[in-house]
Amino acid sequence: MRKFWGVVVGVMLAAGTAVSARAAIKGDYIEVRSADVYTGPCFANSEVGLEGKQAILAWRIKRGSWQGTSLDGLSVVSVVQANATLGDPYHNPYPAKSILILDERATTQQRQALVGFAKSAAGRLTSNVVRVTSAPIQVEVGEGRNHGRVRMVAGELARVQTRSLCQGDHICGNEEVYYPPLTKVAHAMPAFTLEQSFSGEGLGTVWNRMDTRSAFVGNFAL
Helix, strand or coil: CHHHHHHHHHHHHHHHHHHHCCCCEEEEEEEEECCCCEECHHHHHHHCCCCCCEEEEEEEEEEEEECCEECCCCEEEEEEECCCCCCCCCCCCCCCEEEEEEECCCCHHHHHHHHHHHHHHHHHHHCCEEEEEEECEEEEECCHHHCCCEEEEECCCEEEEEECCCHHHCCCCCCEECCCCCCCCCEEEEEEEEEEEECCCCCCCCEEEEEEEEEEEEEEEC
16 A cells, blocks of 8 residues: 555656646645654554544745736645545545635735635645635745755744654654645655644634644645
8 A cells, every 4th residue: 555655646746747847837835734644654553543634735826827817926825624534545534624824915816816726726625615814924945955944824823834854753664655745746745844733713623733744845836
C-alpha cells in the first residue's frame, strides 16, 4: 500500500510539473493536517480513525486569473473538518465541512473568484462550505536552504508555521510520505509543523497543535 501511494505521488507531481508552464493560475501552496503525513506505519496506524480529520489548506496566488478575474497577489485559506482520517483509503471522510477565509484586499468580484478557485482546487473537501469570511492573510515562504519554512497567518482565525524536516525528525527509521497531498499540486514536499491553529466558527471545533510531521509545502499550477 505504501509503495502504491509512492507511485501515486510521483505520477501526480510529474503531471503537475508538465502542465505548470501553461497553467492559468499558479502560486504557493501550504497544507497541514491533524495527523502526521511523513511518518512510519506504526505511528500512522495509531492515528488512523482517531486523528487526521482536520486540515488547513492555503493558496497564495502569485499570478493568474480565475474565470476572467485577476487574482494576482491574493490568498485564500480553507479549513476542513472531515468524518474520518483524510487520505485513509479504508474509511470515507465525506461529507466534510469547510470554511473559506478570503483575502480582505479582494474586491467583491475577486472574492467570488477566490471562492470558485478554492472549490475547484480542493474538490470534495470544499463541496460543503458552511461559512465564508475575510481576513488579512499573510504568507511567507522560505527559499533556498529555507524552502520548508512557511508562516501563514489568517487574521485571528488560522495560523500555520513550518520548517524543513531534519535528521532528528526520523524517529522509527521507517518514515515515508505516508499520505499524499489532498489537492492537485505542481510540487510538494513534507515539512515539520511547528504550529497550527484554528479558532474560528462554523466547524464545531477549534484546535492548537504543535510539533508534528504533518505539513506539505509546495506550489500549484492550474
